[in-house]
Amino acid sequence: MYHDLKEVYWWNNMKRNIAEYVAQCSNFQQGKAEHQRPGDLAQTMDIPIWKWEAxxxxxxxxxxxxxxxxxxxxxxxxxxxxxxxxxxxxxxxxxxxxxxxxxxxxxxxxxxxxxxxxxxxxx
The missing domain is CATH 3.30.160 (Double Stranded RNA Binding Domain)
Structure with a gap:
């Protein structure tokens, strides 16, 4: 967010203010990885040997x-x-x-x- 805003705006302590805002944002907190269910393990697929086998x-x-x-x-x-x-x-x-x-x-x-x-x- 800081990188996007710094192109258009600037104020004293801008980076710290943005970090504090983002840390308190409920939408950001819900999207964090620790609040998400872990994904399933990747499953390998058998590679076919012959054409038109799979x-x-x-x-x-x-x-x-x-x-x-x-x-x-x-x-x-x-x-x-x-x-x-x-x-x-x-x-x-x-x-x-x-x-x-x-x-x-x-x-x-x-x-x-x-x-x-x-x-x-x-x-």
Whole structure:
């Protein structure tokens, strides 16, 4: 507070007056660390070894219908590669249909890429 005020104002014993005011301020006292509950211990997360081993998924629904009658976007994010797929889907699809879309759009391309990488490494 002193550094902010000294740019605009100045008076005798300014620094001491500000320190005394802040020490008596109830808002400041409530915000002090000793009045706050300590935070929980940090939890470590296992780092995935393979692409698409650990993913997050989300649906953005309620969109206007597209030409192919899609009304949602399925977002699939890979934790390891920080890559994402944004897939147009229908909100009326079943879980089996979503599984087929996942295999077709995400894992098929990844499997081909992984096989090619392994072949290149073995040469």
């Amino acid at each position: 993913i997050n998924m989300d649906f953005n629904t309620g969109l206007p219908f597209s030409f192919k009658r899609y009304d949602s976007i399925w977002v699939i994010i890979d934790w390891l590669m920080k890559s994402a797929h944004f897939l147009p889907v229908k909100s009326s699809s079943t879980s089996k249909e979503y599984a087929k879309i996942y295999v077709r759009e995400v894992t098929d391309g990844q499997a081909e890429c992984t096989i090619q990488t392994l072949k290149d490494m073995l040469r």
